[in-house]
Amino acid sequence: MTATIKDVAKIAKVSPSTVSRVIADSPRISKETKLRVEQAIKELNYHPNIIARSLANKSTKILGLIIPNTSEDLFKNPFFIQVMTGMSIYAQKRGYYIMYSYSKQEDEELKFLKNYSNSKLVDGFILLTSKKDDKCIEFLKKNKYPFVVVGRPEDINNVLWVDNDNFKAMYNVVDMFIQKGHKDIAFIGGPKEFNMSKDRLEGYKKALEVHGIFVDDNMIVQETNFNEVCGYNAMSQILKYKIPTAVATTDDLLAFGALRAISELTDKKIAIAGFNNTPLSVYQNPPLSSVDINAEELGYCAAKLLIGKLENELISTNHYIVETKFIERESTK
Amino acid sequence: MTATIKDVAKIAKVSPSTVSRVIADSPRISKETKLRVEQAIKELNYHPNIIARSLANKSTKILGLIIPNTSEDLFKNPFFIQVMTGMSIYAQKRGYYIMYSYSKQEDEELKFLKNYSNSKLVDGFILLTSKKDDKCIEFLKKNKYPFVVVGRPEDINNVLWVDNDNFKAMYNVVDMFIQKGHKDIAFIGGPKEFNMSKDRLEGYKKALEVHGIFVDDNMIVQETNFNEVCGYNAMSQILKYKIPTAVATTDDLLAFGALRAISELTDKKIAIAGFNNTPLSVYQNPPLSSVDINAEELGYCAAKLLIGKLENELISTNHYIVETKFIERESTK
DNA sequence: CTGAAAGCGCTTACAG
DNA sequence: CTGAAAGCGCTTACAG
Numbered sequence: 001m002t003a004t005i006k007d008v009a010k011i012a013k014v015s016p017s018t019v020s021r022v023i024a025d026s027p028r029i030s031k032e033t034k035l036r037v038e039q040a041i042k043e044l045n046y047h048p049n050i051i052a053r054s055l056a057n058k059s060t061k062i063l064g065l066i067i068p069n070t071s072e073d074l075f076k077n078p079f080f081i082q083v084m085t086g087m088s089i090y091a092q093k094r095g096y097y098i099m100y101s102y103s104k105q106e107d108e109e110l111k112f113l114k115n116y117s118n119s120k121l122v123d124g125f126i127l128l129t130s131k132k133d134d135k136c137i138e139f140l141k142k143n144k145y146p147f148v149v150v151g152r153p154e155d156i157n158n159v160l161w162v163d164n165d166n167f168k169a170m171y172n173v174v175d176m177f178i179q180k181g182h183k184d185i186a187f188i189g190g191p192k193e194f195n196m197s198k199d200r201l202e203g204y205k206k207a208l209e210v211h212g213i214f215v216d217d218n219m220i221v222q223e224t225n226f227n228e229v230c231g232y233n234a235m236s237q238i239l240k241y242k243i244p245t246a247v248a249t250t251d252d253l254l255a256f257g258a259l260r261a262i263s264e265l266t267d268k269k270i271a272i273a274g275f276n277n278t279p280l281s282v283y284q285n286p287p288l289s290s291v292d293i294n295a296e297e298l299g300y301c302a303a304k305l306l307i308g309k310l311e312n313e314l315i316s317t318n319h320y321i322v323e324t325k326f327i328e329r330e331s332t333k
Numbered sequence: 334m335t336a337t338i339k340d341v342a343k344i345a346k347v348s349p350s351t352v353s354r355v356i357a358d359s360p361r362i363s364k365e366t367k368l369r370v371e372q373a374i375k376e377l378n379y380h381p382n383i384i385a386r387s388l389a390n391k392s393t394k395i396l397g398l399i400i401p402n403t404s405e406d407l408f409k410n411p412f413f414i415q416v417m418t419g420m421s422i423y424a425q426k427r428g429y430y431i432m433y434s435y436s437k438q439e440d441e442e443l444k445f446l447k448n449y450s451n452s453k454l455v456d457g458f459i460l461l462t463s464k465k466d467d468k469c470i471e472f473l474k475k476n477k478y479p480f481v482v483v484g485r486p487e488d489i490n491n492v493l494w495v496d497n498d499n500f501k502a503m504y505n506v507v508d509m510f511i512q513k514g515h516k517d518i519a520f521i522g523g524p525k526e527f528n529m530s531k532d533r534l535e536g537y538k539k540a541l542e543v544h545g546i547f548v549d550d551n552m553i554v555q556e557t558n559f560n561e562v563c564g565y566n567a568m569s570q571i572l573k574y575k576i577p578t579a580v581a582t583t584d585d586l587l588a589f590g591a592l593r594a595i596s597e598l599t600d601k602k603i604a605i606a607g608f609n610n611t612p613l614s615v616y617q618n619p620p621l622s623s624v625d626i627n628a629e630e631l632g633y634c635a636a637k638l639l640i641g642k643l644e645n646e647l648i649s650t651n652h653y654i655v656e657t658k659f660i661e662r663e664s665t666k
Numbered sequence: 667c668t669g670a671a672a673g674c675g676c677t678t679a680c681a682g
Numbered sequence: 683c684t685g686a687a688a689g690c691g692c693t694t695a696c697a698g
Contacts (some may be wrong), residue, residue: 004688004691015669026668047451051387052691055674060384081414088435097430102421118380283616337675348685353677361683385675389691
């Protein structure tokens with residue numbers, strides 16, 4: 001049916017090897033034969049069979065992406081789709097493909113990893129989260145499978161990763177609060193296990209310290225989850241202790257809950273900032289200022305890093321830091 | 334490095350053909366050799382090379398998914414990611430893989446389709462939208478490439494598709510309004526080009542007719558876009574004509590805008606229902622009732638339909654209708 | 667600059 | 683029930 005390299009060779013009156021070389025743009029091919037071959041390719045509307053090429057090359061140019069089965073809540077956040085589009089844009093540039101996999105069962109991720117790697121389907125993996133003592137990372141490291149992690153993992157050794165500078169992003173939020181004259185600034189964070197949580201908390205503390213403001217542990221609450229209820233509870237707890245003039249949070253959902261607590265429990269006006277700039281933030285009352293983490297760029301860079309490794313490019317770094325951007329809205333004005 | 338079928342054959346003292354047959358679970362293999370081969374497979378931790386298999390089989394078991402480059406707005410909606418997870422869940426069941434592709438440029442979709450199909454990378458495609466005179470559908474049909482469309486396309490001939498019953502879903506919304514005693518019910522819809530828009534409008538009209546309520550064209554506004562501004566404008570236009578007691582909309586974003594127009598332009602309480610049950614709907618004031626379209630199930634069924642076709646299963650239908658579910662909140666109480 | 671040959675790791679019709 | 687052989691459609695070291 002479809003033309004193969006042999007058909008092209010026949011028409012162009014050369015050997016398949018030569019056709020292959022023309023396609024690979026090998027330098028040692030005469031202009032004349034090159035033209036003849038290209039002519040034949042067009043005539044037959046020939047397209048190389050990627051699978052055959054992959055087999056011969058022992059490389060598929062396919063990247064494997066695991067969509068983690070985190071809480072459904074995360075799907076409210078366009079983070080995943082944005083990261084995925086960013087990855088796709090870069091992958092295309094380099095002639096790579098992306099295969100994704102999702103499962104409802106928490107423990108199937110490792111199974112996929114094994115399946116994809118054992119069967120030699122993909123050249124490398126992209127992980128969208130990293131837990132502490134991540135089984136997937138462990139497996140990939142042990143088997144020397146190339147991979148990149150979105151979000152800095154616990155152990156950075158021998159891993160490629162992309163992330164925001166969470167310390168700096170939170171530092172800047174708190175610094176802004178201080179510039180505006182705030183001194184009583186509370187902090188509401190998510191689960192402590194995440195590096196991201198730690199970094200943001202450090203950023204908060206540092207900004208206070210630098211400006212000579214006492215870090216009051218009672219003004220810091222770290223919740224076990226990124227949701228509204230936690231945000232509400234954290235804010236209530238803080239309000240019982242003292243009424244801050246500003247609150248920095250590590251997630252929009254926490255901020256939404258805090259916002260509700262504020263409106264219900266006090267008449268004071270309290271400035272508040274979120275994180276992740278979810279679409280919901282615009283709809284809050286007041287509209288919520290938030291840190292945009294540039295998820296698409298994270299995906300783009302992740303693909304770049306991984307493909308760079310696969311192509312043995314000389315990259316001097318094992319990670320990229322993607323810039324964040326503070327989106328100011330009513331809640332901090 | 335990694336074991337191949339030959340290695341297994343050697344250890345089990347059989348031919349590669351036999352190993353292949355054991356893996357394929359061919360019936361005409363004696364129990365003894367089967368056991369020996371399975372033993373050898375375990376011993377070597379052998380896993381078939383999918384690429385080699387694909388080449389021999391002339392089938393990759395890979396499904397190609399095009400993420401359409403619609404307006405950024407659509408990413409606020411978890412629709413895509415939900416459809417994608419649903420697809421993945423079914424594909425896994427059947428040992429299929431899913432490859433996705435996204436591009437910023439509108440016209441690259443067809444390019445991808447061609448690239449993927451010409452290079453024999455994928456066995457079939459899943460399209461996440463269909464425009465009128467869709468170039469992609471046209472191409473796939475012409476080349477007899479198997480594909481399925483999420484959302485009923487204009488021309489149903491020779492295409493597999495999955496969708497909700499948009500007529501019925503909207504009929505039920507309006508019927509509910511009428512049951513609650515409403516008689517002046519307005520309609521705000523999206524772009525007329527979409528089948529979905531037409532079906533929902535028809536459902537609205539039918540419900541009125543069935544209950545003997547006059548269909549007043551001045552109470553129907555069809556906008557050119559699915560966003561808040563359009564919703565706001567549509568609602569203003571309707572309010573200038575007459576103040577309805579209820580409004581049915583074909584999209585949550587339209588409803589959000591309408592909600593704002595209502596709160597700004599009138600003191601009357603007007604019931605309103607959205608569509609798609611976006612995460613934002615909970616956060617409206619009042620929280621917005623909305624129709625959940627069950628996107629994950631749409632994806633699941635799409636994969637089912639396509640894989641059924643690829644496996645030449647006898648399926649009596651060329652489409653699946655996925656149930657919707659009305660989620661009632663304050664806005665219609 | 668070009669070709670014949672071997673190889674990538676499977677599957678399967680054919681033969682026994 | 684099992685094996686030898688050919689084939690899937692490429693690439694590339696080797697030779698000239």
